[in-house]
Amino acid sequence: MQNRPPKSWRDAVEHEINIPDQPILATDKVRYVGEALAVIVAESRYLAEDAAELIEVDLEPLPAVATVDMALATDAPKVHDDLKSNVVARLRIRKGDAAGILASGVRSIRHRFTNHRYLAMPIECRGVVSQYDSRSDSLTIWSSTQVVHWVRREVAVRLGLPESRVRCIAPDVGGGFGVKGHVYPEDVLIPYLARRLGRPVKWIEDRHEHLLNSTHARDDRHDVEVAFDDKGRILAIRDNFVKDSGAYTPVGIGAPSNTIAHLLGPYDIPHLEAAATVVVTNKTPNAPYRGSGRPEGVFVMERLMDLVARELGMDPVELRLRNMIPPERMPYSVGIPYRDGVPVVYDSGDFPAALHEAINALGGLEAIRAEQRAAWAEGRFLGLGVASFVEGTGAGPFEGATVRIDPSGEIFVATGACAQGQGHETIFAQVAADEWGVTPDQVTVSIADTGSIALGYGTIASRSAVNSSSAIRKASAVLRQKVFAIAGHLLECAIEDLELRDGRVSVKGVPTMSISLAEIAQAARPGWDHRRPPGMSGGLEVTEYFEPPTVTWAYATHAALVEIDRITGAPIIRKYVVVHDSGVLINPKLADGQVLGGVCQGIGGGLLEEVIYDQDGQLLTGSLMDYLVPTASDMPPIEVIHRETPSPLNELGVKGLGEGGAIAPPVAIANAVCDALRPAGYEIFATPIRRSEILKAIDKILG
Template structure:
């Protein structure tokens, strides 16, 4: 693009710069894992458990191995003999968190292919590699497993029953983690409250469900003893670490690249057995190996999420001021917990939302069951607590006959109290401080966007007199974003004078190549096309963390800035040498360095790069080492706090219970927006996922632990015709924690819709005193209220 955008505004940050990612994707020239074809490549497929809980008596792969076109087959015995399990704790919580939140954690390691027992429907018990995926699937049918069904633990409550069988016998219990946290007087705070309400809230199981399933291609080069892995992942550096560990290779000899990734949303945010197995197969077989997960496998085997039960008690006074809240909750973690207690940690930290509540106490059990492993998905523990909290606020309002909006205003932290010390510890181990924001203003704007509270209430009254049921739903949340531990970036000036940026961020559609170019172009005062950005490749940044947890804008920009600062120093020193002037007289301008106020006195980055070269003829001043590059790691002090207020207006069909959403509004604040158009896209995309979770999507299990929704015929993703008019309004309260004032925003949109819809429906059904305290919101349940009330 041309330079005009920048010149008008003085910078790219804050501009809706068109995405550089679009062109290839629109021309059909993207390169996704499934598109990779290497000479001699063979195809892996996995035999997966039909049973939720079974002892493996034997698995015979002889016939499969002997089949024409098959080059390899392995059972769990074969794999367990060759490879260790994946460390159960891919993310290790810092000591500061463990010190301040009471924990008792026993996380099981995950065998790459188990040989003792199978713990969920979809867990692999054997693999084959063949000339094509078609032949590989034929071969899977020749594998004869002898499985002895064990009593399944189909949900968290059944796993906690005394004497229940164990998912992992060696742990001696079905609880992977007990957590406990307290603020103020905790549960004792309830005693002072003149009103108390107790409710159970259930948030059902659904999942990221990216349009591209997972996939891995691996190629091993014998001469250099090097493995190259292309994985559809959000965390290339984690994949490198786990593969290197499992295969006994130096990390430097393992390169992981995430090429174009077709959505992730958390579901690709940790290392899976297949990442390691496919790499191992490539080395073992000596040919490139490809595995592309099909949709059925994805639904069974890629991580699920949500699936929590909350028992909440809330104490409040006559004015609706909330005095204390307790919450005891279960996370159905499924058979393994690849990201440990991270989701529960988020839930504990986010329960209080935008409200000032003196007393809070919570305890949690992360429960192992015979369901698919549960891992973070967009929101990651926040939609669940937002549901419990924001339903509770509405119940308080109904109990007192107050407007739910008014109760929110009465309890919200006012902007003048910012920064606000929460009195809890975040999972980065740091005391939680909401850094900036104006929560009441967000809620006021959301209501105004729907016509204003008075108008809405009048419309409801008028409608009711005609037998029509309108409901206003509200929901607010805060979200810790930009979490550590770190992100890495390498910044170089190329000999041609172009700016080369590489970061550990691993985008899946967010537009990182564009926004990091915006950052770098402003830092270097160059046209954006002079910036080249590389992401998601361990070959370009020594250490990186990845794109999860609404963190990359904050953490990668921080790393790019640190690396840039370092290179800037050398650039100024060398430029001063070339221009024979003091560094203090210099400024960055016009793709180089110039003397302030002297237009002709200027050297280009190209000239500076030439001067910086090692060897004969360099023009570096004394003490400046050769080269113009730096690698830096940004370790954020703690998280930045985004937040939002949501509001919607719905109408219920009294005969069918169907919900028509007239409009859905989110007023969102993620600090300074780097690229407003992309930010808007993130929030809207998140909202529609949240609406999907509220109304359509469900990973339903029967009482025997069988998944009932194993196809996209039954797992219903929202389509274009399911999307109501959306309005997203951005407040921009800069963060105080970083140089650019940015906060994260990838997850936010998905947090509130389930509770906002539930609140709206309950509001519409207020004449019946209806309560919907579980998700998904079902038409049948709504229709029942009308049937029961004639």
């Protein structure tokens, strides 16, 4: 099971986990609207949909469990009859004595925060195509997935085939964002049908199916208490939250674990008690989407920062600075375990500098406050919203790379990462080119194909730049020993005297004494007339696996300047700034793209996108007319500023950056809206941000 937390985590965290099985097709019970209960194979989708109308299903309506409160009620119907209750997991992590601090009479506030349900909307929906070869009893699967090796394993296990007879390829996928980061029933069902029918079978999800049946995300509710002193030092946080997992938990406790691990953010807070209750309901399963549990926790923490500042009459920026971990305390041990079981240690960075830089990019705090006062005097509402966060990236357990030098001298690299448009081929070619002193166009990259590399983990959790790049470097280092050994043999010199330069191995200081990678590869070929040193095996190919010690910590501050439209209540983002540190950037242009794309999704999640169910668990947002995805014209001016603090946890110094952009926008915008409407005392406790509520606050100010 890819999702089972390791023993070190299980030992460190109070937990109770009862993950229900998810059937490939519903049999005795249908648990959510959209769950497949029959499969139709036809020669066209038109015919299949006509046929679907001919299927009569005899369903007995059962009482719906449409909300977490309904799920937790004492007489609640059970979503899974074989479980004791609708609670499928409880987690609790403590450090210090939050309960004691909160009971000690210090200042404190308590609030309830709700993160609504929304989902990833890649331009390409999911899809699975499979072809069976009866001669070899083997299956090839082309799946729009982020995890080809996991798909292969699941199919092999379910169909009783050895993994070597299943190949999964994810060619040029148009967006993933986590929604394709686990195995779906269709990933198994389509290969099963191809094998059973002996014909290729294709299933391409349409947008309605995507909204109905691809996993949703976020959707939790926090009851939080925070204790602080008069100087604005946060002393303790206690957070009890409930996560609505929908009918199943395809990625286990990943998201709520992230919420807990990231809750304290870049702040030095001595006492924490965080407990998650994961419940099942009659809704589409909930699984990671870009940020995976982090946007939820960051929404809570960063709203709290502003609320505490308000209590103390302090500027929220100042309050953050008073609580932020200063750079001289790096590496900083937080005192809680990460979900890989390793204690959380922020490895590097300068959190206050990122905050300062973000505010300065908006004109500086004094100028912003002066402009805000002037706006208020004119009856306009202008606010500053800030959100700072940290992000564990590059999660393990491993990723592999095969590096091979062809007799042509070209470099071939294969790795288990799966790209969905983020530019993996480009950055892996860059990394390999640097390792071998060649240009990126001399590198051929194979990703997302179980036929290219035996073991892999896939592209989730902002992990590929860290893990695949490091694996390429590691495999290259091992292969270089052999390349140098052959070169030394041919040039008749010591290995220590050799260097790589422009695709050639040459004697240091004597560039005329050199030999090309192609010549070395030809010399290394097995067979007659090879020119390897005695005793060396043939070929130039190495596979190595990089196993990171733990995650490496990226961080960022987002800041938004927002003005409210008085007629519509719409928050108009005048400018949005991201100061982001994900270590050494392999490709700054692609890094910009990653951050910008994430911010767009975060803005969508904060302002527009919302999965809505009625009290019977019926989905009300089944099309893109009802589920509103932001478009280019909804985007404000966004400035991305990169800081580059090298990670000490890998030789390349890189940290992950796939998810960061999407984490903070909902709360940065919420904070800005509340700041703009401070004269009304307006506070946001739930996403999405609603214009109608903003208008009510304006009415309150204007009378």
